[in-house]
Amino acid sequence: MHPNNLIIGSIDREIGWRGAAIFMAAVKSSRSRASGPSGLVAPGSQHANGGADNGAPLADNLKIFKTENFDPDAYVQSKCETMNEKVALIHGLDEGVPTESLSASAERSLEDDVSKVEDRESSDIEKWVIEFPDMLAVLLAERSVDEALDEAERIAVEGKQNKALKPAELHSLQTAITEHRQKLADQLAETAGQSSTRGVELRAVASALKRLGDGPRAHTLLLNAHYQRLQYNMQTIHPTSTSYGGAYTAALSQQVFSAIAQALHDSLDVFGDDPAYASELVAWSTEQAETFAQLVKRHALASCAAAGGLRAAAECVQIALGHCSLLESQGLSLSSVLLKLFRPSVEQALDANLKRIEESTAALAAADDWVLTYPPSGARTNNRTANTSVGNQPKLSSSAHRFNSLVQDFFEDVGPILSMQLCDPILDGLFRVFNSYISLLINALPGSIEDDANAEASGNKIVRMAETEAQQLALLANASLLAELLPRAAMKLSPTYQANGMEDSRKRASDRHNCMREQREWKRKLQRCVAGLLDSFCRQHALDLIYTKDGYTNLSAEMYLSLDGSGYEPDWSPSPIFQELFTKLNSMARIASDIFVGRERFATLLMMRLMGTVILWLSDDESFWEDIEEGPKPLGPLGLLQFYLDMRFVIVFGQGRYLSRHVHQVIMDIKERAMAAYSATGMDPDCALLDDDWFIDIAEETIRKISRRS
Template sequence: MMESSEEDDDFPSIESITPQSKIDSVHQSHTEKGIRKLCCELLDLKDAVENLCGNRRTKYLAFLRMSEEVVEMEHELVELRKHISSQGIIVQDLMTGVCRELEEWNQENADTNDPPLDPKVDDVQEEMDDPKKKFLEKIDVLLAEHKVEEALEALEAEERNFSGDSSTESSSYKSSFLERKAMLEDQLTEIAELPAVSANELKKALSGLIKLGKGPSAQLLLLKSRGSRLQKNIEVFLPSCSVCPKTFPAALSRLVFSMISLTTRESGLIFGDNPVYTNRVVQWAEWEIEFFVRLVKENAPPSETISALRAASICVQDSLNYCLLLESQGLKLSKLLLVLLRPYLEEVLELNFRRARKAVFDSMEVDENLPLSPHFVSAVSAFATSSNSVLVDSGMKFLYIISDILEQLMPLVVSHFGGNVLPRISQLFDKYMDALIRALPGPSDDDSLTELKETIPFRAETDSEQLAILGIAFTIMDELLPSMVVKIWSPKNENQEPGNENIVPNASTTTELKDWRRQLQYSFDKLRDHFCRQYVLSFIYSREGKTRLNAQIYLGGDGEDSQWDTLPSLPFQALFAKLQQLATVAGDVLLGKEKLQKILLARLTETVLMWLSNEQDFWGVFEDKSTPLQPLGLQQLILDMHFTVEIA
């Protein structure tokens, strides 16, 4: 019974199983309800969107109506202001008339004992007061109607006719006169500070301030107006910087320097050549240039990208050209601009060359569509074989990266910052030589090269492969790199003009290029010497570590029975044969590189002589007095040395 109950629990009876038809009907009903509910929600959402669109149209039309009402209200306010001004004049006239009538009434009712006033004096006083009051009233009307030019002319004319009377009436009138003058100054200042003021209106307002004796204030208003206008233009332009990251400095520099030129010209026309005004314009221009450089840094691409290098180069080129044009207006801003741009450009150069070092050694695979000159491709591909394609690809990639950097540099960048570019190219070439040294067999004496151990996935085992490495390195050092650099450096020499500070003299350029080529030669010599050293050592020492050039060969014989052989000893004959074999291979691999072949063979024999001169074990044999050197052995040694020198 227990077993039966357990089976019932594990396997329920057939009556508890739900039929498939019921399951289908339940799921179908739930699905239909869900779809209906979703359709209702979509319809509600559609109605809400339509209502929202309708509300937006309604609000937009309401906004247009409100805008029209605002414009009408502004016109009404202007008319109301004029009306209030005219009403004020009427009230003032009424007050003047009432005061006059009261004065006449008081005179009629005055005590008869009082001495009568002299009618002539009273008439003269009234005649004096009436023109002054009328003048002040006229100025008030002109100021109320914003007729600043007419008010200025009237004030100037009155000031010329103004007497130096120090009486109470004159002091009161002078105070009122100066008050109107200050009101006119405020109106002119308001006009100059308007955001949308035209150039003609601004010029008239500034001229008016100058006539009022406010020249410094007028120039500050001019500089403020032009600076505000420049700021607005820049704010409109900046969002487009990301669209053209390489060329945006050109447009930005045009905005800044054109405004500086315009402001300088306007200041000269309005304020003349007064040094006070000129110095203030120069100071303002320097502030704007500092702001310009800061904007370039903030909106430029990341400094390690090639786009940043192009942007910085264009910035230097265009800015210096604009500075050169501004010199005709008396502004010398080139030095300041170079001081401000130098840290930024040097940072961009340094980060780009760091990126170049990583790009050269990270991967040796080269895109077949690299935009390299056909001359460069053919020069490097001449050393290509089926076994060293990776090596050729590395050379082409190195050339492409250098070419890509140099093509971003503009002539004026080369003129002023070429001294910073050339050493970085030589450093990159030196790192490339270190990597090629790792591709040659044999240990390296430079411990710092251990980090490049896995740089090039290629090991040159045969003589032809090793010579191909030397051929590629020599071609890059002697032909291709100088060709690239001279192509970029030459335009500035062709366009050089006397007295142009933006062009580096020929002598300086020649010295820089000579020093640079000397550095390239030094880096290549490291690779060449490493090859020669390991090649000579592989001949001198056998795999067991024994030397083939052993001084014991000169100690044999007793000097009487032996005959002197006029031929070099066998090890030196073998050395000569090995060098001849290498020369044959070099003639095939380094075809057309006779200069390199001669240098290489000469350096190999020099390496043999250097090894002999420094090998103490070789010469220590002759110092052993127990086995003295016989005359025939000495003659053979001398012959071998002469033979080695002749090979060299």
């Protein structure tokens, strides 16, 4: 064996490959400089300047490698000028470089030459390229993903900037990094799909995928992980025929909106508010909300809606919206999605509930005795429990009490669904039900329908007749009082009752204004319904006054035209029909004072309306005025005097009680028309008429007689 090989083996055993490399570099440097111009002398000699002999034996030169504090790296940095020179020295030594050529002067020359030694980056990078796959595998096994990616990026950047890697080496490194990044991405995707990956670990996996440049895939996997978890949790929620719809909705809402909330939190934590990811999150959340709404509709709302269970349906909606609203504080609003899908079912429940109110009220109207009483003990009136001893509670007949109670409960039931913007359909539905009840009251007036067969044929419900004036006035009391109670209850639909602190104050003010305007219009519609009943009432009583049971009229032109030419002067008093009008008004006014306690104005308006109906009929009766103005014979002075007395009588008893300003003017107009007809005969009406005191005295005397009889 070559002696140099023995030396290398000995050195390698003592200090390893680094010490051997250092030794070989020293040997070559000594050999190459022994005969050169550096002035080195043979081993054992002295320097030319007479310095001490530095040609120490080889064993002495190796002592430094055997010390305990020897640092190979530091020694290499101080002795080796370039990496190529050290590989070259090893080959030279292997070829038979004599070790005895080393000298102290050669070592000192070596120390001078290694001042420009470059870093070991090239060696580190080369080694790192080889070891990178194993190191990356270890880091991945330890889930130190960020550390692995940081190390790969650092080496690649430094190697490129410092040009420590050859193009082939850099390409090799980049290829290794790309391959392992893809492998890592696949492993992360697989990890994200596992049901055990949750919480912090799921966010870490998504974050690592994002760093790998696969953000869209990472976000989709994150949402899918939450979806899979949600599906697993929902497996335990099963509606049954005996289950309570609200309980099912609550359990389902808890799972769905908790999953959406967690997905929202994870998405923002990893991806921030990037529009692309936010858009996918909203689409995913909307899909989950739609699926949830369909399940609630199928297993809870459908049965409620079909049965008219408005309260149960409203509670399900309220529960769902309550859970959904928790997301709004995090910037995600899904209420509109739920409301859109729930609305058809809720509207179906509304219609069924209103239909039940209508049918229940009609059933009671068929047996209603039209006697006004206070609410039954424990009944609900305008959101209060009524006691029969409380005098300020409304007095209604049995069917009207039932109608009011059902409507009050209805407004309580719709409270939870006011956010569904159902104010218009609610008000419209209630108007239809109220109008249907008013139709029942109209049918209860005698003479309104001919028989039950015609009533059924026309679609009207069978209803008990109101025979007496007190019963008929009770019909009006029912209608007029309900028209006041319903708008009060409808105030619960106002935005004031739905105030949400999250809403803009100007929007709330606008909503209140619009709602108040709609409710005022709704109240006017109710009043028009009541006016229809009043018209029917007044028309019926006016016809009773004007026509006999045999169909003859009590108010005709003949009763005035026949007075002249009879040969005798009449017994001056108001015509029987106007005395009967006064009697009827007085009778009804007394009954109304008991029925409309505290609502005297309504009673007064009712009397005015009744009088106005009779007077307007006279004013509009063209056959009457055709006879007066055109014949068969002209109006004479006695006929004019009687007509004038009748009109003056109406003014006297009606002034301040039953006579409206409008009807008063109508009376004055028809008086003028009668006088004009008389003037057309060539006669002066002023000559036919007597002093006004004469008319007043007769009118007042008649009023006293009638009042005494009644």
